[in-house]
């Protein structure tokens with residue numbers, strides 16, 4: 001007889017680990033499955049750090065969600081006794097009419113957030129590592145910062161287990177089948193039943209739902225040693241920084257948190273699949289990143305230290321997908337990526353747990369409900 005649970009969570013990366021935790025702490029009998037042993041470097045949640053920011057340029061609807069995320073990350077820090085988040089402040093830099101600057105300012109105004117507008121000269125003066133061009137301006141916000149990704153996932157998984165979740169690693173779901181009053185999940189090791197299934201499989205979602213309009217994008221992260229004056233890149237002198245330039249090109253970087261200066265482009269990567277993605281970084285791929293560094297963060301154009309390939313899973317409008325399966329309401333699906341989901345993972349976990357328990361979700365999900373009711 002298959003073992004029976006209340007909820008099975010498939011995929012225990014950023015979103016699934018948070019979901020398993022949220023459910024288990026409410027006393028729900030949870031099974032979590034992952035094809036690898038998370039945290040791992042094959043999906044979307046590796047590479048040391050992620051940015052968290054409050055003056056959300058993508059849409060003001062995210063501001064209350066990120067505020068809730070701060071609360072939940074801090075609660076998880078207390079519960080797990082681990083440092084997960086470091087506030088460094090953040091600057092969003094671009095032309096005054098760029099989506100980044102305009103959007104961040106709009107969200108800050110609408111939600112009464114603390115922020116300052118800085119000229120290019122003020123940015124250079126305050127943060128000497130950053131060299132905006134003279135027609136650029138910046139939105140500075142004090143609460144932006146850095147999340148330590150492995151620690152975040154380990155904390156969610158560890159606490160989920162403490163509350164009784166059963167987590168099985170190296171055991172991919174092979175397929176799922178709806179049943180009259182629940183769901184059946186098959187893996188190479190066995191067969192499990194539950195009332196509900198939550199699929200948070202990241203870039204692998206399309207394997208189960210090939211018709212979803214999701215596009216996997218290859219993104220390369222680089223770490224560089226700074227060429228000069230290492231003091232410029234300490235977290236108290238170098239906030240997290242996002243740049244929009246040459247129209248719709250986006251670039252971002254972190255202070256040196258011990259392993260060099262991490263920088264990357266946001267979007268603009270190859271469209272691929274989890275099976276076909278080129279995991280190797282070729283020597284020539286660094287040139288474009290170096291060019292952006294020379295232009296905007298010249299002191300970080302030092303010796304290359306490391307690089308890694310990571311995957312974005314993009315929806316067409318780059319807002320998340322959090323919804324019920326249109327034909328099988330006992331199945332919930334979440335793809336909270338599009339290159340900006342990590343910071344929200346505790347909130348996505350909370351929302352999915354609420355949906356699974358038929359509670360009114362804390363936030364309006366209309367922007368994220370993308371599955372047509374069939």
Ligand SMILES: Cc1cc2nc3c(=O)[nH]c(=O)nc-3n(C[C@H](O)[C@H](O)[C@H](O)COP(=O)(O)OP(=O)(O)OC[C@H]3O[C@@H](n4cnc5c(N)ncnc54)[C@H](O)[C@@H]3O)c2cc1C
Nearest residue numbers: 011013014015035043044051173202310337340341342343
């Ligand atoms: C380079 C890069 C930079 C980013 N920067 C930021 C940032 O600064 N700030 C921010 O907020 N967000 C950022 N993001 C986005 C954020 O990292 C993602 O939104 C988030 O990590 C997605 O989490 P996930 O749980 O959907 O996917 P993942 O963490 O990849 O988890 C999916 C899990 O599903 C498992 N799985 C797959 N198939 C199966 C199966 N059949 N059975 C069982 N398990 C399975 C996988 O093994 C994996 O563990 C960035 C993303 C990348 C790639």
